Amino acid sequence: MELSPDSMILWQWGPIRLNGTIVYTWVVMAALSLGSWLVTRRLAEEGKMSRRRSLLETLVTFLNDQIRATSRQEPGRFLPFIGTLFLFIAVSDSLEIIPGFHPPTGSLSTTAALAICVFIAVPFYGVLQKGVWGYLAHYVKPSFFMAPFEIIGEFSRTLALAVRLYGNIMSGTVIVGILLSIAPLFFPIVMQALGLLIGLIQAYIFAVLATVYIASATSVQKRGEAETDKEGKGGS
Amino acid sequence: MGPDWFTVIAQIINFLVLVALLKRFLYGPIVRAMVRREAEITARFEDAAKKADDARQERERYESLMEEFAKTREVMRVEAREEADTLRKELLAKAREEVARSRTQWLESFRRERDSLFRSLRRHVCEQVCAVSRGILTDMADASLEERMAACLEQRIRDLGTERREELAGHFRIPGQEVVVRSAFEMSTEARRKVIRILESLDADTGTVRFEVEPSLICGIDMRAGGRSLAWNLEEHLGDLEDLLVEKMADSMPGESGRNDGGSERRIDEHGS
Numbered sequence: 001m002e003l004s005p006d007s008m009i010l011w012q013w014g015p016i017r018l019n020g021t022i023v024y025t026w027v028v029m030a031a032l033s034l035g036s037w038l039v040t041r042r043l044a045e046e047g048k049m050s051r052r053r054s055l056l057e058t059l060v061t062f063l064n065d066q067i068r069a070t071s072r073q074e075p076g077r078f079l080p081f082i083g084t085l086f087l088f089i090a091v092s093d094s095l096e097i098i099p100g101f102h103p104p105t106g107s108l109s110t111t112a113a114l115a116i117c118v119f120i121a122v123p124f125y126g127v128l129q130k131g132v133w134g135y136l137a138h139y140v141k142p143s144f145f146m147a148p149f150e151i152i153g154e155f156s157r158t159l160a161l162a163v164r165l166y167g168n169i170m171s172g173t174v175i176v177g178i179l180l181s182i183a184p185l186f187f188p189i190v191m192q193a194l195g196l197l198i199g200l201i202q203a204y205i206f207a208v209l210a211t212v213y214i215a216s217a218t219s220v221q222k223r224g225e226a227e228t229d230k231e232g233k234g235g236s
Numbered sequence: 237m238g239p240d241w242f243t244v245i246a247q248i249i250n251f252l253v254l255v256a257l258l259k260r261f262l263y264g265p266i267v268r269a270m271v272r273r274e275a276e277i278t279a280r281f282e283d284a285a286k287k288a289d290d291a292r293q294e295r296e297r298y299e300s301l302m303e304e305f306a307k308t309r310e311v312m313r314v315e316a317r318e319e320a321d322t323l324r325k326e327l328l329a330k331a332r333e334e335v336a337r338s339r340t341q342w343l344e345s346f347r348r349e350r351d352s353l354f355r356s357l358r359r360h361v362c363e364q365v366c367a368v369s370r371g372i373l374t375d376m377a378d379a380s381l382e383e384r385m386a387a388c389l390e391q392r393i394r395d396l397g398t399e400r401r402e403e404l405a406g407h408f409r410i411p412g413q414e415v416v417v418r419s420a421f422e423m424s425t426e427a428r429r430k431v432i433r434i435l436e437s438l439d440a441d442t443g444t445v446r447f448e449v450e451p452s453l454i455c456g457i458d459m460r461a462g463g464r465s466l467a468w469n470l471e472e473h474l475g476d477l478e479d480l481l482v483e484k485m486a487d488s489m490p491g492e493s494g495r496n497d498g499g500s501e502r503r504i505d506e507h508g509s
Contacts, residue, residue: 006240015242022246029254036262043265060266080259088254109239113247
């Protein structure tokens with residue numbers, strides 16, 4: 001039984017291997033991009049609301065509200081990254097019900113790639129907000145000795161992100177595969193439905209955790225600013 | 237079981253491409269549309285609020301106008317009523333004046349017509365009476381009416397009494413004074429003789445007697461000398477008749493002229509018969 005679509009090698013040329021993970025990822029990307037383009041291509045010309053447009057607006061509003069509630073910041077700049085994380089994972093997991101489709105999130109390579117993206121996005125948004133030194137300063141606060149722990153925390157949470165998603169999705173696939181061999185009628189369907197729910201929950205958890213990490217990077221900066229201001233006033 | 241690093245890198249690139257694609261085709265247009273719609277809704281609300289404010293101001297203006305109009309209307313109504321009252325009074329006064337003037341004119345006209353009628357009646361009655369009397373006197377006494385009138389005059393002078401007759405004779409006996417004897421008809425010789433005899437009884441100068449015909453006397457003889465007159469005619473009786481008619485007519489005045497006229501004719505007919 002194939003546990004990961006990584007092992008589905010479709011084409012290889014030297015070290016370059018076109019496996020199932022990449023192909024299924026393209027399918028998800030194509031579905032998301034095409035769907036969005038079909039809805040939004042005549043957005044400016046439409047005078048009244050269509051159902052599909054309303055659905056997308058509801059989705060975007062939901063994402064905005066969640067980001068705002070979690071980060072306590074305006075969601076504008078985070079929306080493309082966090083929203084894409086959620087949509088990609090949710091759509092990948094949902095397409096699992098299609099026979100023959102292997103969700104790319106069931107591959108540790110994909111979840112690791114997403115976790116690495118979050119790992120990079122946290123300092124990216126932090127630096128964008130405060131600047132390089134401003135961001136790096138939070139590693140040595142409140143003490144220089146906290147820097148190693150902060151760095152270990154950064155790596156460990158990235159690892160946790162990758163493994164949590166991979167484990168959940170892969171386990172769902174594995175469970176369905178095992179059940180098919182034990183009880184091929186009816187029961188796998190229930191488990192597949194449960195797998196859909198788990199997939200959406202994991203997408204939500206992944207997106208919320210990414211938001212929390214990014215927000216913590218930017219909110220640390222704000223706290224640092226407040227402390228600096230306080231010190232400045234006390235000194236004067 | 238471990239990650240395939242080529243796949244990891246490919247997936248990172250794929251994810252970044254997907255972020256770019258969704259930003260281009262999903263978040264950008266949708267967020268812009270939402271912002272635009274929010275702006276439109278805000279603009280509509282502001283427009284609605286402005287229109288509501290305009291409508292409120294317009295309503296207040298119209299209410300003010302209506303109030304002013306109501307006041308003006310009330311004032312105009314009062315003025316119109318006063319003018320109408322004044323005009324009505326003026327018209328009533330004019331109408332009353334007109335009615336009074338018409339009534340006066342009508343009464344005057346009626347009076348004139350009545351007088352004219354009476355004069356005509358009197359004339360006709362007198363003529364009729366004279367004719368009847370003449371016929372009766374001619375038939376019964378075998379004498380002309382003038383003769384009979386002269387006899388009546390003579391009898392009347394005789395009935396005056398001595399003192400009155402002497403006083404009367406005092407005016408007629410002046411020598412050379414012309415005595416004018418007037419009658420409605422040409423007097424006969426016999427009648428003239430009787431008149432001469434009457435004058436002689438009054439010691440008048442009979443040489444200056446002049447006989448005249450005066451149709452207005454209708455029926456009778458009138459003798460004048462020295463500013464005094466001695467006469468017998470139907471004028472007196474007809475005057476009494478006229479007074480009676482006028483009195484009767486005045487009793488039934490004003491208004492029912494037609495019936496009065498009929499009544500007058502009836503009375504005249506009665507007198508005539």
